[in-house]
Amino acid sequence: QKEVEQNSGPLSVPEGAIASLNCTYSDRGSQSFFWYRQYSGKSPELIMSIYSNGDKEDGRFTAQLNKASQYVSLLIRDSQPSDSATYLCAVNGVTTDSWGKLQFGAGTQVVVTP
Amino acid sequence: EPEVTQTPSHQVTQMGQEVILRCVPISNHLYFYWYRQILGQKVEFLVSFYNNEISEKSEIFDDQFSVERPDGSNFTLKIRSTKLEDSAMYFCASSARGTAYNEQFFGPGTRLTVL
Numbered sequence: 001q002k003e004v005e006q007n008s009g010p011l012s013v014p015e016g017a018i019a020s021l022n023c024t025y026s027d028r029g030s031q032s033f034f035w036y037r038q039y040s041g042k043s044p045e046l047i048m049s050i051y052s053n054g055d056k057e058d059g060r061f062t063a064q065l066n067k068a069s070q071y072v073s074l075l076i077r078d079s080q081p082s083d084s085a086t087y088l089c090a091v092n093g094v095t096t097d098s099w100g101k102l103q104f105g106a107g108t109q110v111v112v113t114p
Numbered sequence: 115e116p117e118v119t120q121t122p123s124h125q126v127t128q129m130g131q132e133v134i135l136r137c138v139p140i141s142n143h144l145y146f147y148w149y150r151q152i153l154g155q156k157v158e159f160l161v162s163f164y165n166n167e168i169s170e171k172s173e174i175f176d177d178q179f180s181v182e183r184p185d186g187s188n189f190t191l192k193i194r195s196t197k198l199e200d201s202a203m204y205f206c207a208s209s210a211r212g213t214a215y216n217e218q219f220f221g222p223g224t225r226l227t228v229l
Binding site: 031032034036042043044045046049051088090092100101102103104105106107 | 145147149155156157158159162164169170172203205209212214215216217218219220221222223
């Protein structure tokens with residue numbers, strides 16, 4: 001059973017601080033990794049994608065990937081109250097027949113406190 | 115900015131009835147998906163679709179479900195005989211590429227309530 005695991009939270013972060021979210025995945029052959037933000041009652045919104053080991057930065061967001069450890073993380077710098085949401089880690093399929101199937105973690109709820 | 119749209123936003127139906135959920139993917143995208151999210155649970159993959167064919171489907175996507183691209187813009191999910199456990203948010207997504215490196219963009223969802 002392929003799994004994507006995240007701490008459910010809530011992760012309470014003071015405004016202006018760094019939020020650090022973690023995700024592990026079980027399928028060693030997974031190729032691509034995505035972070036989605038989901039506000040309550042809304043749909044997932046893509047905020048980051050990462051395919052290679054290392055860091056990828058986009059504005060206040062940094063994604064980190066370590067395929068050897070099967071670990072992907074998301075840092076949110078200068079956290080704002082509008083960052084309060086559930087962050088979903090998603091992993092794409094391994095084989096050419098499974099290119100479209102995103103497997104999601106349960107999400108980490110982030111609460112940014114003023 | 116292009117976006118995926120879905121209608122209706124909320125659908126209430128009686129158990130055993132047929133429902134059709136509609137989606138308009140981003141215009142230059144060729145790969146389409148349906149996911150669902152039961153309240154308080156993970157987002158779950160249902161089906162992927164390309165070139166008027168199902169590419170992959172999950173165990174959830176049984177004979178009660180079907181998908182169709184009836185014209186050049188719409189992508190539909192049909193549930194033939196709804197069950198109570200079909201109550202969920204249904205999300206349509208689309209992507210420009212059909213590789214593992216495909217960024218999928220989600221629509222706002224249809225909340226399906228089966229009574």
